[in-house]
Amino acid sequence: MSLSPFHLAIPVYDLPSARRFYGEVFGLEEGRSSEQWVDFNFYGHQLVIHEQPRTDAQTDAHTNPVDGHDVPVPHFGIILEWSQWQALAERLKSHGIQFVIEPYIRFKGQVGEQATMFLLDPCGNALEFKAFKDMNQVFAK
Incomplete structure (x- = not known):
């Protein structure tokens, strides 16, 4: 079965901490970025972390x-x-x-x-x- 890469954008309220986590802990390659978001190669898929205020799902x-x-x-x-x-x-x-x-x-x-x-x-x-x-x-x- 041939799979197409997915794109997933998730909220993060601490962009520098999340960037270190996905880059250093997981060792994911970083792609494009700005002051508000960062792309990562997530096992061949595009994961984007976007800075935004904390969500209810992240809290509880x-x-x-x-x-x-x-x-x-x-x-x-x-x-x-x-x-x-x-x-x-x-x-x-x-x-x-x-x-x-x-x-x-x-x-x-x-x-x-x-x-x-x-x-x-x-x-x-x-x-x-x-x-x-x-x-x-x-x-x-």
């Missing part, structure tokens, strides 16, 4: 129960190859990231088994990174 995130965990809503992320996911989990741990949901295997032994982890950026935006041992199960029921 809603959660929904999934597999015994409280998953923050809204959230975004990417599905990585298994080894990439493991490397990212180690990178984030080495940077002292506090996880909302620690890296673990969700739906173990079931259809859709996946590795997942949730964290917040410095401005409270929730991110999820996941990997499937069997990529054919990404949309499996």
